[in-house]
Amino acid sequence: MAGNTICFAFEDRYNAFLHVCAKADHGKGKLAGIGIAVKDNISTKGIETTCASKILKGYIPPYDAHAVSLIKNAGAAIAGKTNMDEFGMGTSTENSAFGPTLNPADVNRVPGGSSGGSAAAVAAGMVRMALGTDTGGSIRCPAAFCGIVGLKPTYGRVSRYGLIAYANSLETIGPMAKNVTDVSLLMSVIAGHDKKDATSYDRSYSHTPKAEIQGLRIGIPKEYFGEGVDPDVASVVQRAIGRLEELGAVTVPCSIPSMEYALAAYYVICTSEASSNLARFDGVRYGPAADTKKSWHAAYQEIRQQGFGPEVRRRIMLGTFALSSGYYGKYYAKAQIARENVRKDFARLFTNVDVLCGPTMPTIAFKLGEKSDPLSMYLSDILTVPVNLAGIPAISVPCGKVKGMPVGLQVMGRPFEDERVVDVAYAYEQAVKS
Structure with a gap:
C-alpha cells in the first residue's frame, strides 16, 4: 500500500488548515494521486470535523460525506480539513474559533469566507484542489479575494449528505482550484444524484471546458456596478467583460429590481x-x-x-x-416572497441572455479586523447572495488586480447550465493567458 500513499509536507503559514493528514492513501481514477483539502464542515470519516467551532471540538464523524466518498473513489487523497468561519457564518474566516486564516496575497488581509481556508490552501500551492461550501457566496468570495477559481453549482447538483447544515435551502458543496480546468474536473467527480439527499438531482456533469463563446449573449445587470461597488473593482471587471466581447460575445444591459x-x-x-x-x-x-x-x-x-x-x-x-x-x-x-421575486427576475433575464456577468465582490479583500461592525460585513455579500436565493450556478474567475489584490469576475447562468458558466470563465482565462 506504500506506493499508494501521499505524504503531505507543506508549511501552513496562513492558518489555512485545522487538521493536516500527514499521509493519506490514494487510489486509481480521475483524481489519482491528487491531494484535496476539505472544508471543515464536510464530514470525513475518522478525521476530526469541527465547523471551526469549540462546540464540535473532538467530534470525529463515523462516515464520509457523499462528495468525499466520490473523490476518494476517484483516487484522491484527503490532505486535511480547512479553516472557515464558524459553521459557515462569515465573509472573512475571522469568525473561526481557532484563529483567522491569512490571505496568501497579503497576510494583513482576509482571504474571504467562509471557505477561506480552502481558498488560501489552493492559492498558496499547498493543494491543487479543494472542496468548499457556498451558502451566500462562501466559495466565490474567497476565490475572488485569493485570486483562484471557485464554482457554486446549481442547487441540488451536488449532494449535501454529510454537509453539516447551516441553511439547508441555500447551501451547496463546490470545487475550488487555481484554474477552470481543475474546477471542472473536480465538479465532474462530485456532481450527480444521491439517494441519501432528497434535494439532489440526477444531473451528472461530464464536461471538458471550451473557449468558444461566439454569439453568446451576456447580460450586464446595472445593480452589479451600482452603489457600494468600488469603482476600481468595477473598472477591472468591465475590462474583463470587454475582453469577452472581443471573443465574440454580445453584451446586453439589464436590471434585477429585486436586488434591493x-x-x-x-x-x-x-x-x-x-x-x-x-x-x-x-x-x-x-x-x-x-x-x-x-x-x-x-x-x-x-x-x-x-x-x-x-x-x-x-x-x-x-x-x-x-x-x-x-x-x-x-x-x-416576506423574505420568502422576496426570494421568489429574485428567482423570477433571474428567470426573466435568462429568456433574453445566456449568462450574467459582474464583479464577484464589491471590494478587494479588506484588512484583518477592518469590518468589526456586523452590518458592514453583511453588506459585503450583496453581489453573491442573489445566486443562492435563486439556486442558480455561478463561478468566480480572477480578472485582474486593484492595489495588488485579486479581483473576481462572476459569471452566473441558468439552473443546471453549470457547463456554460464554466465555458465563459474558461474562455476568459485562456484569452488572458495568450
Missing part, C-alpha cells in the same frame, strides 16, 4: 434555518456533555454560550426572533 431586497431576505432566511439546524448542539446529542446536576435549561444555555462564538449566537437569536410567534409573517414569510 435580496440581502435582507437572505439574512432572514439563513438565520431562521440556522436557528433550527443548530438546535441539535445541546450537550446531549452533540457538543460537550452538559452538567446534569444543573437544570436542563441552565445546562443547555451554558453549553451553547461557551461553545458557540458571538457571530453564531447572533444569527441563532436573529433567526429565532424571525420565526417567533407574531413575527413569522412580518419577516420570514
Whole structure:
C-alpha cells in the first residue's frame, strides 16, 4: 500500500488548515494521486470535523460525506480539513474559533469566507484542489479575494449528505482550484444524484471546458456596478467583460429590481434555518456533555454560550426572533416572497441572455479586523447572495488586480447550465493567458 500513499509536507503559514493528514492513501481514477483539502464542515470519516467551532471540538464523524466518498473513489487523497468561519457564518474566516486564516496575497488581509481556508490552501500551492461550501457566496468570495477559481453549482447538483447544515435551502458543496480546468474536473467527480439527499438531482456533469463563446449573449445587470461597488473593482471587471466581447460575445444591459431586497431576505432566511439546524448542539446529542446536576435549561444555555462564538449566537437569536410567534409573517414569510421575486427576475433575464456577468465582490479583500461592525460585513455579500436565493450556478474567475489584490469576475447562468458558466470563465482565462 506504500506506493499508494501521499505524504503531505507543506508549511501552513496562513492558518489555512485545522487538521493536516500527514499521509493519506490514494487510489486509481480521475483524481489519482491528487491531494484535496476539505472544508471543515464536510464530514470525513475518522478525521476530526469541527465547523471551526469549540462546540464540535473532538467530534470525529463515523462516515464520509457523499462528495468525499466520490473523490476518494476517484483516487484522491484527503490532505486535511480547512479553516472557515464558524459553521459557515462569515465573509472573512475571522469568525473561526481557532484563529483567522491569512490571505496568501497579503497576510494583513482576509482571504474571504467562509471557505477561506480552502481558498488560501489552493492559492498558496499547498493543494491543487479543494472542496468548499457556498451558502451566500462562501466559495466565490474567497476565490475572488485569493485570486483562484471557485464554482457554486446549481442547487441540488451536488449532494449535501454529510454537509453539516447551516441553511439547508441555500447551501451547496463546490470545487475550488487555481484554474477552470481543475474546477471542472473536480465538479465532474462530485456532481450527480444521491439517494441519501432528497434535494439532489440526477444531473451528472461530464464536461471538458471550451473557449468558444461566439454569439453568446451576456447580460450586464446595472445593480452589479451600482452603489457600494468600488469603482476600481468595477473598472477591472468591465475590462474583463470587454475582453469577452472581443471573443465574440454580445453584451446586453439589464436590471434585477429585486436586488434591493435580496440581502435582507437572505439574512432572514439563513438565520431562521440556522436557528433550527443548530438546535441539535445541546450537550446531549452533540457538543460537550452538559452538567446534569444543573437544570436542563441552565445546562443547555451554558453549553451553547461557551461553545458557540458571538457571530453564531447572533444569527441563532436573529433567526429565532424571525420565526417567533407574531413575527413569522412580518419577516420570514416576506423574505420568502422576496426570494421568489429574485428567482423570477433571474428567470426573466435568462429568456433574453445566456449568462450574467459582474464583479464577484464589491471590494478587494479588506484588512484583518477592518469590518468589526456586523452590518458592514453583511453588506459585503450583496453581489453573491442573489445566486443562492435563486439556486442558480455561478463561478468566480480572477480578472485582474486593484492595489495588488485579486479581483473576481462572476459569471452566473441558468439552473443546471453549470457547463456554460464554466465555458465563459474558461474562455476568459485562456484569452488572458495568450
